Amino acid sequence: MATTVAAPSVTGKAHKYESGIWSWLATTDHKRIGQLYMYTAIAWFVIGGIEALFIRSQLYGPNGRLVSADTYNQLFTMHGTTMIFMAIMPLSAAFFNLLIPLQIGARDVAFPRLNAFSYWVFLAGSVFMNVSWLIHAAPDGGWFAYAPLNTRQFNPGVNMDFWVIGLQILGLSSLAAGFNFVTTIINMRAPGMHFMRMPVFTWAAFVTQFLIILAFPIITVAVTFLLFDRFFGTNFYEIAAGADPLLWQHLFWLFGHPEVYILILPAFGLVSEVLPTFSRKPLFGYPVMVYSLILIAFLGFGVWAHHMFAVGMGPVADSIFSVTTMLIAIPTGVKIFNWLGTMWGGNLSFKTPMLFGIGLVGLFTIGGISGVMHSSPPSDLMQTDSYFIVAHFHYVLFGGSMMGLFAGVYYYFPKMTGRMMSEPLGKWHFWLTFIGMNLAFFPMHFAGLNGMPRRIWSYDANQGWDFDNHLSTYGAFIIAFATAIFLYNFLRSRGHGALAGNNPWDAPTIEWSMPSPPPDYNYAKIPTVTSRYPMWPQQGPTPLSPPVPTAGGDQPLPTYQTAEQLGIHMPTPTIKPLLATMGLTLAFVGLIWHRQIPIILLGGAIFIVSLYAWVLTPLEPEH
Amino acid sequence: MTGFHRARRTVYAALTPVFVLGLAACAGFPDTIFGAHSEIGRTEDRLTYLLLILGGLVFVLVEGALIWALIKFRSKPNATTPKQTHGNTTLEITWTLIPAVILAVIAVPSVRTIFETQAAAAAGSLQVDVIGHQWWWEFRYPQYKITTANELYLPVGRTASFTLRTDDVIHSFWIPQLAGKRDVVHKERPNYLWFTPDSAGAWNGFCAEYCGTSHSNMRFRVFTVSPEQFAAWVKHQQTGPAFPATAATPQPDTSKKGATPAPSPAATATLASDTNTATYPRDQLPTWTVPATPLPADEHFDESTIAKADPARGAQIFKTAACIGCHTIQGVSPGIIGPNLTHVGSRTTIGAGLYPNDMKHLTMWIKDARLMKPGSIMPPMGKGLPEAMGAFDDQQIADLAAYLSSLK
Structure with missing residues (x-):
């Protein structure tokens, strides 16, 4: 196998990657990689959602016995891990891939093959971690995996091995993508695309990449320590050897709090694109929106210990982290007010993307307010680790991130596929999600204030929690039904949606100037940008949003000239990033599977040989 | 100012x-x-x-x-282009x-x-050492040399000052009706928490930090009582076990398999004298402090076996069984891995707030604790059970339960 990989690739070979499964396995096209991210993320969103349904069914009434305590602990650990690392982050990554080159007027990302590698590594990491379900040994230490519960002494099985290694793999993917996008945004903007003309989504993506680059090394270090503890007998977290269990918490939350902004800022960016289009007005206070993104990201590194008010840090540390946490509410509040300012005085048309965008503004506000409540440590001692927190972060992550990402899916689906998603089904999806999510998560505030602790498999009768839990379970199933409608709409519209045309929403940013779906080379001629909203005339757009296209569902997509015909050089497809990923994964499989040294060495060899072959293959065909 | x-x-x-x-x-x-x-x-x-x-x-x-x-x-059909405000x-x-x-x-x-x-607790506070274990709470009153588990007694009007340590992983000590939580993090370096209860009652406590398999089953009870009642409770807890195992007459026929003699007179006397005024009256327990945990589907214990239980025989079994390796009964056994059982009969629940403390639940617990509480470190004691540490038949288990119940 290794020798095949090492064979130099022949230029003419690229043809075999032009269609079928190979065209996906070997793609370096950012739009295709973006779609792969999107499909995979939606699949994990469904799986994480099924885990949530088990959790909610188990907690429907007191003393539930649907699943065992061990299974429940695996379910909530994997629900959190899946939604954060395999659904929301990659769904954001899908938009980074689809949109950044289009929005800055580039042909592709800076490192197209590294981009493919990022996707394959993400896929490998997420599958790796979930394979544990097949042997009923899924990770069970919580997504936060606190020490010393994560050590061999207290968790002797392979459960947390899957988590440690899986997270390590996923982190590689995010880091590689982070450097890629930063390079792309700094270096590949079209002429005239100044930083202060960049679409706000690209700004949000840009800031998020810095968060990833700065935060993921911390979790990588933390997880590497844990991996060494678990596999090679070091004592970073072994309390029996005198380790301090708070080391993990500091490292984890120093990553974990910026991670919260990694999850929400891309959604903020998407909503900042959607609201102006459907309000027929530019974004209110563009510079302040950009500065507040940067400020949130900056302050986000100084608040981590607000997750630790109960651990006994002492009054001085509690006070400092309390105040920094309150400070971060200011730029976040400014964003909410500026979105209101964007809608204020506009002509709002309530198309599906707009509904989800408004959903983010309204629901994230609730999560923001409860967030400020936790920033006061004495009050937080009553709230932390109760269902009040569960309510809070679901308003932030579902009401915020997922609402924003759904807005993005409906908004950019036409650009991605050339076809529209169904508006009526979209509205059903929105309203059921909106009702379901409030029914599921609002009662959790009351359950928490009434003393229900988090992460409990089962609770006793007569605690006053039954009604809240009934409602939450109903809500969860309504969300599931809404998601089924979305899946049908999403999958069916790919082949049967109405033809979109270049700019179905009459949106203002340059990605809407190109055909939908864009040709593989994006812009036939790199555009020159002269304003923030080049697609809208100086005096403003048409007063009303155009009607949503409904015709042409049975017609084929338009075709364009190929890159060769236009004389544009595009990167050749290659499967070497995929082979490198397979080698890397094989090495980790060898580590977890009875530490088979030959398998680890074989995997490492495949990885290194693939990397050499990758580096020695020219990016563009020789001519 | x-x-x-x-x-x-x-x-x-x-x-x-x-x-x-x-x-x-x-x-x-x-x-x-x-x-x-x-x-x-x-x-x-x-x-x-x-x-x-x-x-x-x-x-x-x-x-x-x-x-x-x-x-x-909202857009109206005859609208004009909105004013293009930029901020x-x-x-x-x-x-x-x-x-x-x-x-x-x-x-x-x-x-x-x-x-x-977070200031220091008032001088003269009641000191309570809290030790978190997977998955139960150990409470020590160093001023009174009392060690108990899963049930706290606190006098109304006196500041209770807690010193919180863990024996294993991180737990969190939380009584929502009394004060905010405090994590139980280190083995040596304690965390502190204090508050002064101001009304009498029975309250639920929880472990609020995920700590493994039975995190949800790591509950406790807090009884806030009058200073007089507290003094009586302290006095009672300081005395030795209510059923002096050393004084119990050895029963020659306990070793015979299948022998189920009638309860000894001593045992009957102990069971009848169930008039302990020092502990929270069971008939006054609020409903939310009485566990309603259902029994595992494949768990049962014969009522008639329980009826024939003899605490004196149970005391003999306890002394020679694996029990002593993990549990302390003052003057009987030195084990410190599990809860101190010196006055276990005076507690209202077993399994860290999971089941009512009665013969029905206690027998099943001794027989197979892991079935009763997922992940429990206590191995099954029933004969023939997987990973069993004891090989007791049901009658022996009932005797043990009767003995423990008698330790008021």
Whole structure:
């Protein structure tokens, strides 16, 4: 196998990657990689959602016995891990891939093959971690995996091995993508695309990449320590050897709090694109929106210990982290007010993307307010680790991130596929999600204030929690039904949606100037940008949003000239990033599977040989 | 400073109606954080009320503005292009400053309360050492040399000062009706928490930090009692086990398999003298402190076997069985891995608040604790069970349970 990989690739070979499964396995096209991210993320969103349904069914009434305590602990650990690392982050990554080159007027990302590698590594990491379900040994230490519960002494099985290694793999993917996008945004903007003309989504993506680059090394270090503890007998977290269990918490939350902004800022960016289009007005206070993104990201590194008010840090540390946490509410509040300012005085048309965008503004506000409540440590001692927190972060992550990402899916689906998603089904999806999510998560505030602790498999009768839990379970199933409608709409519209045309929403940013779906080379001629909203005339757009296209569902997509015909050089497809990923994964499989040294060495060899072959293959065909 | 204090008093006075509403709301919500029964809990509650009011205000204003905008600015067929505003510096500065002011209003009392509540406990406080175990709570009263488990007795009106340590992983000590939680992190370096209960009652406590398989089954009870009752409880706990195992007459026929003689007279006497006034009266336990955990589907114990149980035989079995390796009974056994059983019969629950402490549950617990409580470190004692450490038949187990029940 290794020798095949090492064979130099022949230029003419690229043809075999032009269609079928190979065209996906070997793609370096950012739009295709973006779609792969999107499909995979939606699949994990469904799986994480099924885990949530088990959790909610188990907690429907007191003393539930649907699943065992061990299974429940695996379910909530994997629900959190899946939604954060395999659904929301990659769904954001899908938009980074689809949109950044289009929005800055580039042909592709800076490192197209590294981009493919990022996707394959993400896929490998997420599958790796979930394979544990097949042997009923899924990770069970919580997504936060606190020490010393994560050590061999207290968790002797392979459960947390899957988590440690899986997270390590996923982190590689995010880091590689982070450097890629930063390079792309700094270096590949079209002429005239100044930083202060960049679409706000690209700004949000840009800031998020810095968060990833700065935060993921911390979790990588933390997880590497844990991996060494678990596999090679070091004592970073072994309390029996005198380790301090708070080391993990500091490292984890120093990553974990910026991670919260990694999850929400891309959604903020998407909503900042959607609201102006459907309000027929530019974004209110563009510079302040950009500065507040940067400020949130900056302050986000100084608040981590607000997750630790109960651990006994002492009054001085509690006070400092309390105040920094309150400070971060200011730029976040400014964003909410500026979105209101964007809608204020506009002509709002309530198309599906707009509904989800408004959903983010309204629901994230609730999560923001409860967030400020936790920033006061004495009050937080009553709230932390109760269902009040569960309510809070679901308003932030579902009401915020997922609402924003759904807005993005409906908004950019036409650009991605050339076809529209169904508006009526979209509205059903929105309203059921909106009702379901409030029914599921609002009662959790009351359950928490009434003393229900988090992460409990089962609770006793007569605690006053039954009604809240009934409602939450109903809500969860309504969300599931809404998601089924979305899946049908999403999958069916790919082949049967109405033809979109270049700019179905009459949106203002340059990605809407190109055909939908864009040709593989994006812009036939790199555009020159002269304003923030080049697609809208100086005096403003048409007063009303155009009607949503409904015709042409049975017609084929338009075709364009190929890159060769236009004389544009595009990167050749290659499967070497995929082979490198397979080698890397094989090495980790060898580590977890009875530490088979030959398998680890074989995997490492495949990885290194693939990397050499990758580096020695020219990016563009020789001519 | 005085002006500030006046402002603070005004705010708290304004909060009183809400406070009363909160109290009213706790009927039916026995573990609510509202209307806490200690000064620390009430201080924390006051901040929560302030946050709820300010948060509620922001909620109404922002959502109101949003809904207003959605209705007023919805597109109408004959609309013209809206004014292309790009921002408004005055407005943007205003809505940066207003949240800053609101946050300052929260920050000042927050920081003050942090220092107030984390100050050293008053001199003469009742010292309680809390040790978290997977998955039960050990409580020691060093001033009185008492060790017990899963049930705390605290006198009303005296500050209880807790020193929190763990024996294994991180736990969190939380009694929602009394005070906010404090994590139990280190083995050597303790965390501290204090509060002064101000009303008598029975409260639920929980482990609030995920700590493994039976995290949800790591509950405890707190009984706040009058100082006189507390003194009586202390005196009772300081005495040796109620059933002196050494004094029990050895029963020659206990070793014979299948032998089920009638209970000895001594045992009957002990069981009958169930009039312990030092502990919280069982018939006055509020419903929310009586566990309703269902029995595992494949668990059963024959009632007739329980009827024939003999505590004297149980005492003999205990002394020679694996029990002594893990459990302390004062004067009988030195084990320290599991809960101290010297007065286990006086407790209202077993398994860390999981089951009522009665013969039915105790027999099943001894037979197969892991079936009763997922992940329990105590191995099954019943004959022939997987991983069993004992090989007791049902009658022997019933005898053991009778013995333990007699340790009031």
